[in-house]
Amino acid sequence: MLTFIGLGLFDKTDVSEKGLSRIRNADRVYLECYTSRLMGATREGLEQYYRRPVTPLYRSDVEQDPDAMLEEATTKDVVFLCAGDPMVSTTHADLRIRAASRGIPTAIIHAASIASAVCGLSGLQNYRFGKSCSLPFPQKNWFPTTPLDVILANLSQRLHTLVYLDIQDDRYMTVPEAVALLEEMAAARKEKIPLYVGIARAGSDEPVVRAGPGELVRACDFGPPLHILIVPAELHDMEREYLEMFAGL
Amino acid sequence: MLTFIGLGLFDKTDVSEKGLSRIRNADRVYLECYTSRLMGATREGLEQYYRRPVTPLYRSDVEQDPDAMLEEATTKDVVFLCAGDPMVSTTHADLRIRAASRGIPTAIIHAASIASAVCGLSGLQNYRFGKSCSLPFPQKNWFPTTPLDVILANLSQRLHTLVYLDIQDDRYMTVPEAVALLEEMAAARKEKIPLYVGIARAGSDEPVVRAGPGELVRACDFGPPLHILIVPAELHDMEREYLEMFAGL
DSSP states (O other), X not given: OEEEEEOBSSSGGGSBHHHHXXXXXOSEEEEEXXXXXXXXXXXXXXXXXXXXXXXXXXXXXXXXXTHHHHHHHHHSOEEEEESBSTTSSHHHHHHHHHHHHTTOOEEEEOOOOHHHHHHHHHOOOGGGBOOOEEEOOOBTTBOOOHHHHHHHHHHHTTOBEEEEEOEETTEEOOHHHHHHHHHHHXXXXXXXXXXXXXXXSTTSSSOEEEEEOHHHHXXXXXXXXXXXXXXXXXXXXXXXXXXXXXXXX | OEEEEEOBSSXXXXXXXXXXXXXXXXXXXXXXXXXXXXXXXXXXXXXXXXXXXXXEEOHHHHHTOOXXXXXXXXXXXXXXXXXXSTTSSHHHHHHHHHHHHTXXXXXXXXXXXXXXHHHHHHOOOGGGBOOOEEEOOOBTXXXXXXXXXXXXXXXXXXXXXXXXEOEETTEEOOHHHHHHHHHHHHHXXXXXXXXXXXXXXXXXXXXXXXXXXXXXXXXXXXXXXXXXXXXXXXXXXXXXXXXXXXXXX
């Protein structure tokens, strides 16, 4: 059996009771380390908490050589851990399909995802979010403006946009970096993004949430990662009141 | 202090370790009973599990008479429990604003939300969802077609739509009922919704996920609530493969 278990947002205690009990009873515990990170936990800390060895998995392990893990799952109880809620990433969906193709039973144990946590942290209403987008680090000769297209299309429909910020190895895009990139893209197109909401360390005891125009949010110190960004559309009254109260608008 | 704690999707073990420990140490435990339900749990079962009395809250308690609860939270450690992830509902945001206006410290402990769980259950990619909508039970002289407008706008942008199904007291809209309503709305406008994905009991050990055209999904028995519906846009290859494997497409 192969069970995908979400670990939630920040530290070892964000896993559900259901998930923790399955991990502690598993024959083998794998931890997916490449699509996201549990910033408030170390692998050693997780091993102590689970009372089980935890084997890290990198992209090539899952996308190119999953055979050994799948072989194990034909006879043993294998759990596949990841930050957030499983399957938000394509690579997990692919692995579940491969497992099922071999006749391996699969299951998912859900956990908190940043996709819904941002609603609570910002007060922006879930049903007002349009399509989300990802903002990659700019590379030489490659500066995609797709994120801006998504944001502008959402704004024109009065919808908020959740902007996932790039992670490259140990480099995490910050909210100020992201705002600077989007402001540059917008300026090049003579567009103006009126408001941003930056969020850092969702799920921790000390999340930072700051709302304001680009120049203000760029100047904030959000502290350590992970960061995420929202570009809100025109605010409803209660959304505005919430941001004034909890995000310094 | 007032802490909003999400209970996750289905039963008492879907709460996070962090949430459970705060509940067990709280002075007072309230359970919000009107925006959603934890179908795999009873209040008595939760009380045993938490080793704490649990006071149910109905809409009027929270929206009209929250003063007693807020007064308590000025001196005691009060927790406010709800199914799913807190704050996805406007009424929670309002309560948090009221608490903060009185100078009461507040916090949120996140949990799994149906909004991200549907991605894992259906294999439909998170970033391809547009604005979501709610489908109410039809009432005499009132048959809103807003949900259809949202679905058609999303389809025209090749985006999936998550359709929240109505809960009225102890009446839960089922996937077949929802599909029948949408097919009726679409027919009246000479539109055709090509595909549906119905999901029942997300987060339980036996979720049901079925994909297909309206006439097929309407004929499926999804079993007990809660149900939720997705109207997918044109599928990517892996989404199609996932639905074929796990949803009988």
